[in-house]
Amino acid sequence: MSHHSKIADRQPKTERARRRSAVAATALATGAALALTGAVVQPAVAAPQTINLVTVNDFHGRIERDPRGGAVAGVAALATAVNEVRAANENTVFAAAGDLIGASTFTSFVQQDVPTIEALNAAGLDVSAAGNHEFDQGWADLRDRVQGLADWEYISANVVLEGTDDTALSESWTTTLPNGVTMGFVGAVTEELPSLVSPAGIAELEVVDIVDSVNAAADRLVDGVSTPDNLEADIVVLLVHEGATTTEIESATDPASAFGQIVLGVDDDVDAIVSGHTHLAYNHVIDGRPVISSGQYGEQFSNMTITYDPETGALTMDNVIAPLAPYPDDPEVAKIVTEAVAVADELGAVKVGEIADDFNRAQMPGLDDEGNPAIVESRGAESTLGNFVADVQLWAAGADGQQVDIAFMNPGGLRTDLTYAGTSADDPDGNVTYAEAANVQPFANTLFAMTLTGAQVVQVLEEQWQPVGASRPFLKLGVNEGLEVVYDPAAQAGSHITQVTLDGTPIDPAAEYRVVANSFLASGGDNFATLAEGTNRADTGRIDLQSMVDWFAEFGTATPDYAQRSVGVVLPPPANGTAYAPGETIRLALSSLEFSTTEPPAGEVTVSLGDTVLGTAPVDPTSVPTTDEGGRATLDITIPDGVVGAQALVISTPTGTEVEVPITVEDVVVPEPVGTYVIGLPSPFFVRGDAALHYRGWIVSDDGSNAVGTLTVSDGSQVIATAEIGADDGGEFTVELPALSRGVHVLSSSFDGAAPYTDSTSFRVPVLVW
Numbered sequence: 001m002s003h004h005s006k007i008a009d010r011q012p013k014t015e016r017a018r019r020r021s022a023v024a025a026t027a028l029a030t031g032a033a034l035a036l037t038g039a040v041v042q043p044a045v046a047a048p049q050t051i052n053l054v055t056v057n058d059f060h061g062r063i064e065r066d067p068r069g070g071a072v073a074g075v076a077a078l079a080t081a082v083n084e085v086r087a088a089n090e091n092t093v094f095a096a097a098g099d100l101i102g103a104s105t106f107t108s109f110v111q112q113d114v115p116t117i118e119a120l121n122a123a124g125l126d127v128s129a130a131g132n133h134e135f136d137q138g139w140a141d142l143r144d145r146v147q148g149l150a151d152w153e154y155i156s157a158n159v160v161l162e163g164t165d166d167t168a169l170s171e172s173w174t175t176t177l178p179n180g181v182t183m184g185f186v187g188a189v190t191e192e193l194p195s196l197v198s199p200a201g202i203a204e205l206e207v208v209d210i211v212d213s214v215n216a217a218a219d220r221l222v223d224g225v226s227t228p229d230n231l232e233a234d235i236v237v238l239l240v241h242e243g244a245t246t247t248e249i250e251s252a253t254d255p256a257s258a259f260g261q262i263v264l265g266v267d268d269d270v271d272a273i274v275s276g277h278t279h280l281a282y283n284h285v286i287d288g289r290p291v292i293s294s295g296q297y298g299e300q301f302s303n304m305t306i307t308y309d310p311e312t313g314a315l316t317m318d319n320v321i322a323p324l325a326p327y328p329d330d331p332e333v334a335k336i337v338t339e340a341v342a343v344a345d346e347l348g349a350v351k352v353g354e355i356a357d358d359f360n361r362a363q364m365p366g367l368d369d370e371g372n373p374a375i376v377e378s379r380g381a382e383s384t385l386g387n388f389v390a391d392v393q394l395w396a397a398g399a400d401g402q403q404v405d406i407a408f409m410n411p412g413g414l415r416t417d418l419t420y421a422g423t424s425a426d427d428p429d430g431n432v433t434y435a436e437a438a439n440v441q442p443f444a445n446t447l448f449a450m451t452l453t454g455a456q457v458v459q460v461l462e463e464q465w466q467p468v469g470a471s472r473p474f475l476k477l478g479v480n481e482g483l484e485v486v487y488d489p490a491a492q493a494g495s496h497i498t499q500v501t502l503d504g505t506p507i508d509p510a511a512e513y514r515v516v517a518n519s520f521l522a523s524g525g526d527n528f529a530t531l532a533e534g535t536n537r538a539d540t541g542r543i544d545l546q547s548m549v550d551w552f553a554e555f556g557t558a559t560p561d562y563a564q565r566s567v568g569v570v571l572p573p574p575a576n577g578t579a580y581a582p583g584e585t586i587r588l589a590l591s592s593l594e595f596s597t598t599e600p601p602a603g604e605v606t607v608s609l610g611d612t613v614l615g616t617a618p619v620d621p622t623s624v625p626t627t628d629e630g631g632r633a634t635l636d637i638t639i640p641d642g643v644v645g646a647q648a649l650v651i652s653t654p655t656g657t658e659v660e661v662p663i664t665v666e667d668v669v670v671p672e673p674v675g676t677y678v679i680g681l682p683s684p685f686f687v688r689g690d691a692a693l694h695y696r697g698w699i700v701s702d703d704g705s706n707a708v709g710t711l712t713v714s715d716g717s718q719v720i721a722t723a724e725i726g727a728d729d730g731g732e733f734t735v736e737l738p739a740l741s742r743g744v745h746v747l748s749s750s751f752d753g754a755a756p757y758t759d760s761t762s763f764r765v766p767v768l769v770w
């Protein structure tokens with residue numbers, strides 16, 4: 001779909017119109033004079049003049065067309081689009097707003113982005129702002145290698161050599177088109193550059209205010225003083241590698257945002273603003289000036305038609321953003337891409353490290369592409385690969401000394417497994433090649449760091465349960481080692497997460513944590529909207545693939561961690577509603593104790609409290625489609641005596657899983673024992689065999705209270721009657737005895753006192769039955 005802006009009419013200030021008219025008149029006079037001498041002259045400017053400005057931003061080395069038919073069209077299609085515009089109007093400029101290289105896919109990345117530079121040269125790129133990723137390999141690399149390879153000019157007005165006012169790159173670039181109109185471009189890069197790249201790589205540079213730098217550079221392009229290095233420009237365009245955070249116009253004009261300050265602060269000498277950095281496509285007209293961005297990866301391009309009146313300096317600008325996928329490949333540029341792919345295939349065989357065993361994505365029963373039953377990828381279960389990638393990204397984001405606490409990895413970003421088995425003699429068991437690492441993460445996503453509160457971290461984990469109607473009801477995030485999650489799969493939406501600890505310490509909802517995730521996830525992808533709300537957002541300057549390669553270079557061999565970092569626990573509430581009691585039995589339903597592929601089986605789960613094992617149970621390894629419930633066990637545990645207050649049930653398996661579930665055990669106050677004495681007598685002592693016989697008496701307590709318990713009357717060793725003694729009885733009792741045989745019987749009673757009353761026994765008394 002094309003995005004068409006409203007036509008922007010730029011009515012220049014009187015002085016600007018006068019100055020440009022004077023420049024046009026001078027050009028006419030100079031041209032006439034030179035014509036008399038036979039010199040070659042630019043044609044005189046005549047009204048009206050039409051110019052086309054083609055722009056892209058955040059290309060990031062996406063030189064290949066997406067073989068799945070996605071939006072990424074590749075650089076050969078981009079070249080075709082530019083060529084078509086130029087064929088229709090020779091007065092065309094092709095410009096960019098930075099990040100043409102860096103964070104590239106494997107074909108370009110593995111060749112230091114040389115294929116991207118060569119392809120953009122062939123496509124005729126004229127000028128680009130320097131983006132932050134142009135500095136990924138340091139200032140010296142951009143200055144000496146990249147700019148040397150590129151036929152276009154990189155410009156930036158707000159990056160200066162440290163301690164000077166001299167810009168490191170040219171602040172602006174101008175070109176005089178065949179119709180005699182001079183286009184001027186001023187460049188700028190985000191002021192966050194120092195936090196986005198390695199500090200050592202730009203130690204010689206200083207990043208200064210964009211608005212002040214751009215206004216000064218634009219003024220020099222229209223100040224009426226023309227020099228070989230600073231031609232006077234009829235039209236001035238800002239190429240700025242900074243952008244709006246949403247596609248809404250309110251975001252581009254928010255005075256509290258970095259981009260809003262640029263849009264509102266850059267003066268009228270700038271006729272249009274071409275932006276980037278945030279990878280969004282928008283097409284605004286703000287105060288009569290186009291403010292645009294084409295999105296990312298060469299999925300789209302902008303074509304701005306500019307009508308310029310040299311007599312008045314007035315401009316009309318009409319911008320269209322169009323998809324590139326429909327354009328066919330330019331043969332010359334396609335050849336560059338084909339050759340780059342062949343080289344990448346060869347370089348892809350180069351070893352980057354080793355693995356000690358398989359790193360797998362999760363699996364579940366499902367259907368293959370033809371509808372047949374098969375074992376397929378599961379994005380709803382924990383995986384060794386997802387956790388490993390999170391570990392790598394946590395390390396990479398903190399490699400420059402930055403504080404990073406938590407890493408999240410989306411399962412959809414893992415496109416294949418890292419398998420231990422080799423493929424040939426050149427690829428033995430355990431070997432990891434460039435290509436294998438790249439195939440795991442082929443999207444070349446940038447790693448973004450941000451600040452989240454503990455409450456937001458928990459909310460991110462809650463968002464693993466996807467919205468109703470989502471094609472996948474649950475998406476399992478890979479998390480870094482040290483982050484342990486306990487969840488209740490049976491809970492209501494929004495209440496699944498019951499415990500999150502970081503290095504053994506519970507997450508504080510009010511505290512702030514630095515979180516890293518790839519750019520797709522960090523922008524709220526896969527419905528993880530809370531990640532898009534993070535503050536102090538910073539592009540780390542690292543991409544996922546490069547981070548993996550760097551990790552292997554640092555550590556050599558990776559060994560899978562078979563511990564589950566997230567465990568499901570359904571814990572019944574205490575019988576009294578507030579705290580468990582010693583002796584109380586609880587039935588635990590556990591899940592997510594097992595990986596789903598070739599990992600060692602958990603076998604058995606143990607639940608302990610302190611040093612006491614409360615129970616064990618076998619783990620059912622059966623996977624559960626679309627969820628993380630594979631590896632289930634049910635067991636009954638009894639709260640032991642002698643524990644009180646805050647406690648933790650420890651759930652562990654032989655494979656290394658160990659999570660703690662906090663519980664509270666009530667403090668049962670055991671009162672001091674109260675002694676008792678029981679006195680009992682038969683009534684009467686002499687009785688006929690058919691007459692009623694009773695046993696009467698008293699239970700006396702040491703503290704004078706009414707004792708409570710059970711009274712038992714015995715005839716010798718035989719129990720003949722019992723009675724419950726309640727507090728209302730006042731310690732007195734009368735028990736009707738059964739008929740006794742003729743003769744002498746020796747009666748006694750015993751009292752079984754309820755706490756705190758002790759037991760006691762009466763003296764023995766004879767009774768004669770005749």
